[in-house]
Structure formats: C-alpha cells, structure tokens
Amino acid sequence: MANSINTNRGALVALQTLNNTNKALETTQNRVNTGLKVSSAKDNGAIFAIATSQRAEMGAQDAVKQSLQRGQSIVDVALAAGETVVDALTEMKSLAVAIQDATADSDTETKLMADFDAIAKEVHSALAGATFDGVNLFKATAAGAPIEVSTNTSGGKFSLKAAGGAASATALAFGGTADADAGTWTAAAAAADKRTAYTAANVETALNAFTTTLADFGTKSKSLDRQLTFVGKMQDSLETGVGNLVDADLAKESARLTALQTKQQLGVQALSIANSSSSMLLGLFR
Template sequence: MANSINTNRGALVALQTLNATNKALETTQNRVNTGLKVSSAKDNGAIFAIATSQRAEMGAQDAVKQSLQRGQSIVDVALAAGETVVDGLTELKSLAVAIQDSVAGSDTETKLMADFDAIAKEVHSALAGATFDGVNLFKTGTLIEVSTNTSGGKFTLKAAADPAAATGLAFGGTATPATGVWAPAGTVAAKRTAYTAASVDTALNGFTTVLADFGTKSKSLDRQATFVGKLQDSLETGIGNLVDADLAKESARLTALQTKQQLGVQALSIANSSSSILLGLFR
C-alpha cells in the first residue's frame, strides 16, 4: 500500500475504533450512574414505553390502596362505635328486666327508666359520632363505595337503600339517625310497654347483624389491600427486570472499556506519527 501524507488510513481506522470505544464507555458509565440499562427512549424505545406504562399503573395502584385504606378506616370507626352500642344494649336488657319487675308508678321504676333513657341516648350518640371523613355507615340515603382496582371496580360499603341502624333502636321513642337525636316515649305507660327484654333482644339481634356485615366487609377490604400491595411489588419487580442494569457486569465492562480506550489513544498516536516517519526518506 502506498504511503501518503494526505491520507492516513491507519489513523482513520484507529480514530473510528476509539470513537466506538468512547461511545460504548459513555453508555456503560450512564448505566453505572443511573443503575438503569434503559433510562430513556433512546436506549430502547419499546422497553422504555412498557416501563413507563407500568410505572403509571403503579401510581394508579397507590390511589387504589389509599381508597381501600380509607374504606377500612370508615368500617373500623363503625365497628368501634358498634362495640359501644352492644355494651349499651347489653346493659339495657338488664334494665328492661328490672323495669318489668318493678312496681308500676314506683320510685324504683322512675329511676330505672331514667337510666334506660340515658343509656339509649348514649347509644344513638355513639351511632351519630361514628363518622370518618364525613362518612357514617349507620346512616341511610347515601351510596358509599371505594375503588378496588384501576379499571373502575368498586366495593360497596353501604347501599343507598340500606336502612339506618338506629331505626331499630327507637324503643317506642323517636330516633333521628341523621343527627343522633333520640327522644323517649312521652308517657311512663308507653315506656313500660317498650322497655322490655324482648324489644332489646330484637334491637340487639338486628344491630349485631349489621356489625357482622361490617366485619365481613372489613376482612374483604383487608384482603383487597393485601392483593394490591402484592400487585405493586410484582409490577416493580417486572419493571426492574426490564430496565435495571446488572451493575456487576457493567463494572467489569467499564474497566475493560477504560483499558481499551487507553490502548485506542496509543494506537491513534502511533498512527499519527507515521507521517513524520516519511520525513526521514527526504534527508
């Protein structure tokens, strides 16, 4: 091959090799710095698009988890109030038995009925206070739902048509579930007719049925929340499999490329010196 000072083929080849090494080194350094083998669409458009879509799905799952946690809090508050109500109804049954055993018109009857009235008011007050984030499961007229997935799935905590739990706890008086106000029957005779063990049993059975339904729903929400957590973990692992760099391999590759870069620089230097050697032919 003819020697020429105008065209240094060796230098051109060395420069191309060095440029390729520098480009590979830049890619490897970016992977080491970011921990990602696909950090932008330029690295791999298809994988970047998939990873971006799945990250958006993970963000949406966070919203679902928050919705489920809100639902759990609503139900937990209702169950806590429900325990107070059950304790009150249990005490009311004892009072009802004592009232029926007392002499009509006696001072004992009056005191027992006063106790019954006080506890009944506490029961209704507890029901009205069982509110979380403006939601009360013991009231009626409002559909209460929470999201269970990103596709629009809903879990119903309370249907709009469900009656208020307080309506079965009137004991001959007037209950207003919306405000928690309860007014006892107006006459002693009406109270004696309403304040019986049988009426308390009826109220207790109806109320515990409501609590049992809430308990079942609480468990369902807990299972849904656990599933969403596992789903998020799976999505995160899947995204990692697509875009995460193997840092052990990249570290070894970085060392090799740095050595190759140094050799490339030396090779280019040698190739560039070939032109000066031609000067010796003219001495």
C-alpha cells in the same frame, strides 16, 4: 501499499475504533451512574414505553391503596362505636327485665326507666359520632348514592353500604323518636308507653338486628384487609417486573467499564502511532 501524506488509512481506522470505544464507554458509564440499562427512550424505545406504563400503573395502585385504607378506617370507626352500643344494649336488657318486674307507676319503675332513657340517648349519640371523613355507616344513604371505595385501577368498586340503606338507629327507637343525623333520641312521654316498649324481647330484637349489622361490617373489614394485601403484592410484582426490564447488572457493567477504559487508552496510543507514520516519510528526503 503506497505511502501517502494526504490519506492516512491507519489513523482513520484507529480513530473510528476509538470513537466506537468512546461511545460504548459513555453508554456503560451512564448505566453505572443511573443503575439503569434503559433510562430513556433513546436506549430502547419499546422497553422504555412498557416501563413508563407500568410505573404509571404503580402510581395508580397507590391511589387504590389509599381508597381501601379510607374504607377500612370508615368500617373500623363503625365497629368501635358498635362495640359500645352492644355493651349498652346488654345493660338495657337487664334494665328491661327489672322494669317489667317493678310495680307500675312506682318510684322504682321511674328510676329504672330514667336509666334506660339515659343509655338509649348514649346509644344514639355514639351511632351519630361514628363518622370518618364525613361518612357514617349507621346513617341512611340516599337513593343512587352508595358508599363505595375503589378496589383496582379499572374502576372496580367495593360497597360499604348500598344506596338507600336504612339508618341503624331506626331499630333502636324503643317507642321513642330517633334522629339518626343529629344523634338525638326522645323517649315516649307516657310511662305506660315506655313499659310496653321497654321489654327484654324488644331489646333482644334490637340487639340481634344490630349485631347482624356489625357482623356485616366485620366481614367487609376482612375483605378490605385482603384487598390491601393484594394491592401490596401487585405493587411489589410491578416494581420487580419494571426492574427486570430496565435495571442494569452493575457487576457486569463495572467489569465492562474497566475493560473499555483500558481499550480507550490503547486506542489513543494506536491513533498516536498511526499519526506518527507520516512523519517517517521525512527520512526519505534527507
């Protein structure tokens, strides 16, 4: 091979090798720094697009979880108030039996009815106060306006109360007048009307209807728990899946980094040797 001072083939080859090593070293250093083998679309456009889409899905699942937790809180508040109402109705049943045993228009009957009235007012006040974030499951819902929460990112809904659902307070009027929105209750004026309404059978009917409502809320609370568990598992699976696609194997990259750094140093030396070959030609002219 002819020696030339215009073209140093050895230096060109050494430079190309060194450039390739530097490029590989830059890639490896970026993976070590970020912990990602695909940190931008430049690394792998298809994988980057998939990972970005799944990260967006994970963010949307956070919104679903918040919606389910809100629904759970609405139901839990209703159940807490419901327990208070059940206790009150149990006491009202005992009072109803005593009222029927008392002599009509007697002082005893008047006092028992006053106790019954006081507890009935507490019941309606508790029902009206069972509100979370402006939602009360014991109040009537407007037609076409159900109380719902999101269950997935595709628009799935879970109904807490159907549109046009009646107020639970309606079954607890006991001959009086109830205002579910205001949480007020007004007893019948005449003692005879009260005696007709304040019976153990009427209280039992109201108690059965109300506990049926509570049972429905309890079932919905369990359903929301299961939905929350599912969303949590879904998020974990998505996070693991994205990691499988874009996370770097740091142990492998660390070993590769050391090898490339050594290769880089050898490349610099090889380039230096190749560049010095031209100066050796000067000896021929001495």
